[in-house]
Each structure stands twice: as C-alpha cells, then as structure tokens.
Amino acid sequence: MVLVYSEDKDITLELLSKGSELTESLDEELSAVLIGEDDPDQYIRHGADNVFVVKTDQETFKAEEYSDILVELMKEGEDEVLLLGADKNGQELAPRVASKLDTGCVSECTALYVENEDIITERVIYSGKALAVERFDSKPAVVTVPPKLFDPLPEDEERSGELIEKEIEVSPYPSKIVDIKEKESVGVDVESAETIVSCGRGFDNKEDIEIAQELANNFEGNAVGCSRPISADLNWLPEEHWIGLSGHKVKPRLYIAVGISGQIQHIAGIRDSDIILAINKDEDALIFESADYGIVGDLYEVLPKLIEAVKEKKT
Amino acid sequence: MEIIVCAKQIVDVSDIKIDDKTNEPILKGVDDKISDIDKNAVEEGIKIKDELGGNLTVLLVGPSEATENIKELLAMGADRAVMVPWDGSSSYDVVSKIIAGAIEKIGDHDLILCGEASLDLFSGQTGPRIAALLDLPQITYAQSLDAEDEKIVGHKDVGGKVVSIESTYPVLVTVTKEINEPRLPSLMDILGASNKPMDVWDAESLVSDDLQPGLETVEIKGVPMERKKIVFHDDLDESIEKVVEKLAKEGVLG
Ligand SMILES: Cc1cc2nc3c(=O)[nH]c(=O)nc-3n(C[C@H](O)[C@H](O)[C@H](O)COP(=O)(O)OP(=O)(O)OC[C@H]3O[C@@H](n4cnc5c(N)ncnc54)[C@H](O)[C@@H]3O)c2cc1C
Ligand SMILES: Nc1ncnc2c1ncn2[C@@H]1O[C@H](COP(=O)(O)O)[C@@H](O)[C@H]1O
Numbered sequence: 001m002v003l004v005y006s007e008d009k010d011i012t013l014e015l016l017s018k019g020s021e022l023t024e025s026l027d028e029e030l031s032a033v034l035i036g037e038d039d040p041d042q043y044i045r046h047g048a049d050n051v052f053v054v055k056t057d058q059e060t061f062k063a064e065e066y067s068d069i070l071v072e073l074m075k076e077g078e079d080e081v082l083l084l085g086a087d088k089n090g091q092e093l094a095p096r097v098a099s100k101l102d103t104g105c106v107s108e109c110t111a112l113y114v115e116n117e118d119i120i121t122e123r124v125i126y127s128g129k130a131l132a133v134e135r136f137d138s139k140p141a142v143v144t145v146p147p148k149l150f151d152p153l154p155e156d157e158e159r160s161g162e163l164i165e166k167e168i169e170v171s172p173y174p175s176k177i178v179d180i181k182e183k184e185s186v187g188v189d190v191e192s193a194e195t196i197v198s199c200g201r202g203f204d205n206k207e208d209i210e211i212a213q214e215l216a217n218n219f220e221g222n223a224v225g226c227s228r229p230i231s232a233d234l235n236w237l238p239e240e241h242w243i244g245l246s247g248h249k250v251k252p253r254l255y256i257a258v259g260i261s262g263q264i265q266h267i268a269g270i271r272d273s274d275i276i277l278a279i280n281k282d283e284d285a286l287i288f289e290s291a292d293y294g295i296v297g298d299l300y301e302v303l304p305k306l307i308e309a310v311k312e313k314k315t
Numbered sequence: 316m317e318i319i320v321c322a323k324q325i326v327d328v329s330d331i332k333i334d335d336k337t338n339e340p341i342l343k344g345v346d347d348k349i350s351d352i353d354k355n356a357v358e359e360g361i362k363i364k365d366e367l368g369g370n371l372t373v374l375l376v377g378p379s380e381a382t383e384n385i386k387e388l389l390a391m392g393a394d395r396a397v398m399v400p401w402d403g404s405s406s407y408d409v410v411s412k413i414i415a416g417a418i419e420k421i422g423d424h425d426l427i428l429c430g431e432a433s434l435d436l437f438s439g440q441t442g443p444r445i446a447a448l449l450d451l452p453q454i455t456y457a458q459s460l461d462a463e464d465e466k467i468v469g470h471k472d473v474g475g476k477v478v479s480i481e482s483t484y485p486v487l488v489t490v491t492k493e494i495n496e497p498r499l500p501s502l503m504d505i506l507g508a509s510n511k512p513m514d515v516w517d518a519e520s521l522v523s524d525d526l527q528p529g530l531e532t533v534e535i536k537g538v539p540m541e542r543k544k545i546v547f548h549d550d551l552d553e554s555i556e557k558v559v560e561k562l563a564k565e566g567v568l569g
Contacts, residue, residue, distance in 0.1 A: 062480075063443065064452055088473045092455040095407065095440035099447035104408055104529025107438045120533070125436050126328045130340045131536045132436075138408070138529030175452035175482035178468065185475045195567070219568075232458075232472075232493045239472060245437060254567040264329045265434075271540050275565050277558065283548050293561055294546035295554050305551065309559045313568060 001077045005033040006085030007061045013046045013152035015083045020047040025114040044161035047153045054166045061089050067096040068170040079140040086144035098142040105142040127245055128268035148191050188240050194221035195254045201229055202259015202299050206236040211303045218310045227260050244269035259299050262287025316369030317423040318360045322353035324381040325435035333537030340537050349384045352430030354497035356490050360428050361392040363462045370394050376401045376413050389508035390500035396513040406528030411444035416521030425484035431456050431491045442489040452482045455489045
C-alpha cells in the first residue's frame with residue numbers, strides 16, 4: 001500500500017497525484033489518511049482507492065499523538081511508502097513516525113521514483129550545491145514532499161472508493177498546545193510569482209518595503225520576497241515572503257535581490273530563477289557572484305530611478 | 316536540571332566547490348565546524364542552566380577529529396562533553412540510535428536540545444527521531460523558550476500561526492537560529508575548556524540493535540549554477556539604463 005497524509009488538504013491532493021504514479025509502478029493500492037473532520041470523498045475523486053477516516057480525541061495536530069495514530073494504522077498492512085507533506089507539521093511528524101517504524105526517511109524530496117523495484121529519492125543537500133540520490137533499503141519508505149512539487153490530478157466525479165472508519169485511541173503525551181495565535185496572512189504566493197522583488201537587511205525600516213512593492217507593481221504576476229532576518233528576526237514581513245533554504249523555493253523569470261548579501265542559505269531558494277538582478281551598495285557582496293546582472297549602489301537611490309526607468313521602457 | 320545538547324560537526328557548505336570533470340562536490344580540504352544552530356542550542360542551554368541550575372553536557376557523534384570543535388562548546392559554557400567517534404553510515408536511523416544510546420548512558424536528562432536542522436543536510440530528522448526512540452514529547456522549531464523548574468513552554472511559527480506548546484520534563488526541544496545570539500567565548504574561556512571533562516565512548520557499546528542503515532546513498536551530484544555576473548558600478552544613471560536594456564532583451568520586463 002502507498003499511504004498519504006498531510007494535515008493540509010492541498011498538499012494531500014498533491015501527494016495523491018504522486019502516490020497514484022507510484023502505485024501504478026508498484027502495483028499497489030493508494031490510501032489517503034484523514035484525521036479529524038473533512039470531506040473524505042474528495043480524496044477518492046483525486047485518485048485515492050480508499051480513505052482511512054480516523055476518529056480521535058486529539059483536536060489539533062500534535063506530532064506525538066499523530067505519529068502514534070499513523071504507526072497504529074500502518075501496523076496492519078504491508079506498506080511500501082508513506083508520503084507526508086514537507087510543511088512544518090510534516091517535517092516533525094515524518095522522522096518521528098519513521099523512527100517508530102525503524103525505517104529510513106527522506107525529508108523534502110525533489111524527485112521520487114521506482115527503479116528495479118526500489119524506491120529512489122532525490123533531495124537537495126549542501127544548501128543547493130548538490131543533489132543526493134538515495135535508495136531505500138527499509139520499509140516503508142517515509143518521504144516528505146514539499147508543497148507544489150506535484151500538481152493534483154484533475155477531479156474525477158466518477159471515481160469510487162472505500163471509506164474505512166477507524167477509531168484510534170492513543171495515550172496522550174505530557175505535552176500540550178496551550179496557545180495558538182493567528183498571524184496576519186496576506187495570501188502572497190512567491191512560489192508561483194513570475195517576478196519577485198526581494199528585500200534584505202539593507203532596508204532601514206519596515207515602511208521602506210513599500211518601495212520594493214512599487215517596483216514589483218510594474219510586473220505581471222509579481223510578489224515581494226525577503227531574506228530570513230526580515231521575516232524571522234524583524235517580523236517586517238510574514239513567513240509567506242521568506243525565501244531560501246528554510247523558506248520558500250522560488251522559480252520566477254526575474255528575481256531582484258535588493259539589499260541582500262547573498263549568503264548560501266538565501267541562494268538555496270533562488271537557484272531556479274531564470275534571471276537574477278542584484279542591488280547592493282557593497283561591490284564585494286557575495287550576491288553578485290550569484291547574479292546575472294548587478295547594480296552597485298544605495299538601494300534608496302537605485303530603486304526610485306529603476307522604477308522610473310522600467311516604467312519608461314515599458315511605454 | 317540535567318541538560319544535554321546534541322551537536323553535529325559539518326563541512327562549511329559555503330566552501331564547497333563542484334568538480335568540473337566529475338560533477339561531484341569537492342569535500343576535501345573544506346573546513347569543518349559545529350553546525351551553526353547547535354551553538355544556539357548550547358547558548359539556550361547555558362541560559363536555562365544559569366537560571367535554574369544544573370549541568371550541561373554536549374553530545375556529538377561523528378569524526379574523532381571533532382574533539383577540537385567540541386572544545387568551542389565547552390568554552391561557551393558546557394560542563395562536559397561526550398564524544399562518540401563514528402565514521403559509519405550517516406543514515407539518520409543509524410545516527411539517532413547511537414545518540415539515543417549515548418543519552419541513556421549519560422543517564423539523567425530533563426531537557427535535550429537540538430538544532431532545528433543541520434546546515435549541511437538540512438533534514439531536521441535527528442531531534443524527532445531521538446524523541447521517538449526515548450519516547451519523549453517534542454517541541455520543534457522553538458523560536459523562544461520559557462523554562463521553569465517543573466515545565467517548559469516553547470513558541471514556534473507554523474505557517475501563519477504562533478503555536479505555544481507546554482511540556483513537563485523530560486522533553487526534547489529543537490531550536491531555531493532566531494532564539495538567541497550565541498556568545499563568543501573569551502580567551503580565558505577557551506583556555507579553561509581544556510580542563511573540562513570529555514568522555515569518548517564506543518558507538519557499538521551504546522546500541523543493542525544491529526545498525527543496518529535504512530537508506531543507501533547512490534550518488535551525490537553537483538548542481539552548478541551558471542550566472543552571467545555582469546555588474547555595473549560606475550555612473551548610476553548609466554548602470555540603470557544598461558540593466559533595463561538587458562532585462563528588456565531577456566524578455567523579462569513584462
Ligand atoms: C539554518 C539556517 C537557515 C537559513 N535559512 C535562510 C533562508 O531560508 N533564507 C535566507 O534569506 N537566509 C537564511 N539564513 C540566513 C542567512 O545565512 C543570512 O544570514 C541571511 O540570508 C542574511 O540576510 P540579508 O542578506 O538580508 O542580511 P545581511 O547579510 O545583513 O545583508 C544585508 C546586505 O545589504 C547591503 N546593504 C546595506 N544597506 C544597503 C543599502 N542602503 N543599499 C543597498 N544595499 C545595502 C549590505 O551590503 C549587505 O550585503 C539561514 C541561516 C541558517 C543558519
Ligand atoms: N551526529 C550528530 N551528533 C550529535 N547531534 C546531532 C548529530 N546529527 C544531528 N544532530 C542534532 O540534530 C540536529 C538536526 O540535525 P539534522 O537531523 O541533521 O538536520 C542538529 O542540529 C543537532 O542538534
């Protein structure tokens with residue numbers, strides 16, 4: 001069996017798409033796991049042969065209890081593959097489950113396929129400088145898959161499948177969620193953006209990010225991105241904008257890095273950009289080593305002029 | 316409070332070059348160091364120890380030469396170190412079993428601290444794996460921690476939400492780099508570190524299981540990134556004009 005689970009519905013649909021490809025080569029069944037309340041039939045319509053609908057007391061995601069649930073589910077079958085989403089929840093869930101099942105785990109795969117009946121994965125290592133190709137010698141193969149790596153299958157109203165209800169009681173752990181604060185979400189999607197203007201520590205304050213937005217506004221499908229400190233240290237932009245090794249990986253046609261030094265952890269997120277333009281006042285900044293075009297200058301001087309020049313060129 | 320910080324020695328990834336001929340990353344001659352976030356974990360451990368009292372042990376499984384880098388963590392303020400030389404499989408299932416075995420041998424542990432992920436492979440597997448092996452609760456990606464005698468609360472960012480998780484001890488916590496600014500040891504601290512105890516334990520003696528790796532590395536391929544690197548640094552107006560010209564030619568001004 002190939003089992004897929006993510007707390008995030010969109011990722012689950014993407015996992016089902018990859019899962020159905022794997023089940024074909026492995027001649028296996030594809031099962032989705034649903035923990036909590038949602039519509040299980042949508043998973044059938046998107047490729048699952050059956051859905052385990054798990055009833056549990058656990059109200060919200062917690063890695064400890066959810067791993068025990070998955071382990072309990074997997075005790076029954078001869079499972080080949082467990083696909084999980086590589087969001088933060090999936091990233092802490094996968095190794096915990098893998099460890100309980102005494103098996104290997106690959107986090108954030110970039111490719112996954114069957115070769116001579118072996119499960120093979122690829123993932124990026126050394127901050128994007130290399131790709132590791134790994135083969136599972138243990139079962140099940142636990143793999144986390146980043147959001148948007150695979151496109152969901154088109155919805156098929158005709159598909160039918162089985163819903164299997166499971167009551168799984170797990171003993172609670174001595175840890176509990178005591179507070180959840182929603183942060184403002186702006187709904188930007190840097191991963192799909194065609195042009196990204198990205199802000200680094202070169203910006204003096206939060207309000208000035210408006211200038212980056214103004215430049216971005218001249219492009220179709222634009223988004224403002226940022227380096228980790230702008231989001232994680234300074235809280236000037238929500239996590240959705242954060243680009244790099246520990247943030248979003250982007251592939252725009254044009255990436256404009258403004259006031260970003262070009263540390264390898266930032267570059268890890270922008271390697272697939274078509275064209276990279278860097279603006280930095282330090283002519284020795286590392287970012288120029290990773291850029292196609294560079295302008296040495298103070299961003300506060302460069303950006304207003306660049307905005308004018310872009311506007312002019314387009315008319 | 317008995318605190319254990321797990322630290323990994325890694326290659327400095329920014330130093331890695333790709334061999335043009337073989338297309339493999341060249342690791343020979345690349346400097347090694349303690350993975351950056353593990354220093355944040357040590358720093359956090361020291362702060363908690365200073366406040367609540369106790370002992371801080373750093374634990375490293377890896378190449379025997381790592382003893383040099385471990386001294387830096389002792390200089391920061393760890394009380395002692397445990398080093399388990401290991402040049403076998405780096406598969407996460409294997410390494411975490413050795414670490415868990417070493418933690419059991421250390422004995423008392425209230426708080427186990429790890430980095431959110433190591434900077435070379437960036438998997439973030441080891442923390443949750445150790446927690447599972449020792450059947451402990453886990454708080455991952457902590458951006459801040461409030462430790463008290465009986466319980467600890469960790470706050471983390473989970474895609475648009477800040478989630479706070481509370482646990483009693485023992486617990487495993489992984490920290491992010493934003494949690495603190497690791498201290499730089501003084502010369503006195505560095506000299507003092509040589510007098511702190513460092514135990515060296517044999518990996519095989521720590522694990523009863525066979526150490527069959529669950530994953531085999533088939534190949535490591537370099538991913539070169541070719542960029543034009545055309546940098547304009549003279550007259551600003553001229554630079555901007557040229558860049559806009561180039562972008563238009565590339566067809567990305569739309
Ligand atoms: C585990 C780990 C994961 C990480 N993940 C990520 C990640 O996903 N994404 C990420 O971005 N980073 C990540 N980092 C952090 C990364 O190592 C760098 O610290 C970070 O990218 C630096 O951000 P920055 O370039 O904005 O700031 P800085 O390094 O401070 O650079 C600021 C730049 O702005 C320039 N500048 C200053 N003033 C001006 C001006 N007026 N006009 C023009 N230029 C100016 C300076 O010359 C400098 O080059 C990670 C680090 C670790 C340890
Ligand atoms: N060989 C090791 N020895 C000690 N601690 C380790 C080792 N490998 C990983 N860790 C710990 O686990 C964290 C996450 O590493 P990783 O799973 O490689 O991303 C690191 O930041 C360390 O705290």
